[in-house]
Amino acid sequence: MLAYGVNPLRDGVLYWYPDFLPPETAMAWQQQLTAQIPWRQETIRLFGRWVEQPRLVAWFGALAYRYSGLTLPACAPPDWLMPLWRACEQRAGQRFNGLLLNRYRHGQDSMGWHADDEPELGREPVIASLSLGQVRRFALKHRDGGERLSQELPSGSLLVMAGALQHHWLHALPKTRRPCVERINLTFRYLYSSPV
Numbered sequence: 001m002l003a004y005g006v007n008p009l010r011d012g013v014l015y016w017y018p019d020f021l022p023p024e025t026a027m028a029w030q031q032q033l034t035a036q037i038p039w040r041q042e043t044i045r046l047f048g049r050w051v052e053q054p055r056l057v058a059w060f061g062a063l064a065y066r067y068s069g070l071t072l073p074a075c076a077p078p079d080w081l082m083p084l085w086r087a088c089e090q091r092a093g094q095r096f097n098g099l100l101l102n103r104y105r106h107g108q109d110s111m112g113w114h115a116d117d118e119p120e121l122g123r124e125p126v127i128a129s130l131s132l133g134q135v136r137r138f139a140l141k142h143r144d145g146g147e148r149l150s151q152e153l154p155s156g157s158l159l160v161m162a163g164a165l166q167h168h169w170l171h172a173l174p175k176t177r178r179p180c181v182e183r184i185n186l187t188f189r190y191l192y193s194s195p196v
């Protein structure tokens, strides 16, 4: 459970703004994104088998994004998205040049344990994560097997991951058996053109 604003952790920091967007504004963005984004169902290789990712994704950025053996090609964001992009930059106090969108259609859509630690993101990346729609649980665990943390992410909330967090912690969006409507997550990132 996080406190409003800054939450210093061992080896990282989380900034938490549960009321970043009013509920109606969050709902309007979700509807627009659902209808207007070219959502992709990607296939990834897992233990030698091709499997569909348990979510839909989209990527906007000046550079291609490579993760989990997948390449999402460079693609300019639509103009109508920029007010939301700028608002997230302002709250995070950081410029972003990339946006990964995740669309979780139901409780069986999820994201497994990982860190956003691709070389292009550099040291101590600041990643801003905006949630729209269904409340889902976000889980964190320290790589050394120690602390665990989890936080429900309500619609319109902004979670900023910063400091050394990506180097020392993993995070996930677990599946749930509870009845679920759709959730869209936007994670804003800054990519360097060559690994730093």
Ligand SMILES: O=C(O)CCC(=O)C(=O)O
Pocket: 100, 102, 111, 116, 129, 138, 153, 171, 172, 173, 185, 187
């Ligand atoms: O959906 C979420 O809240 C997590 C998304 C995430 O971790 C990612 O896109 O790297």
Ligand SMILES: [Fe+2]
Pocket: 114, 115, 116, 171
């Ligand atoms: Fe992530």
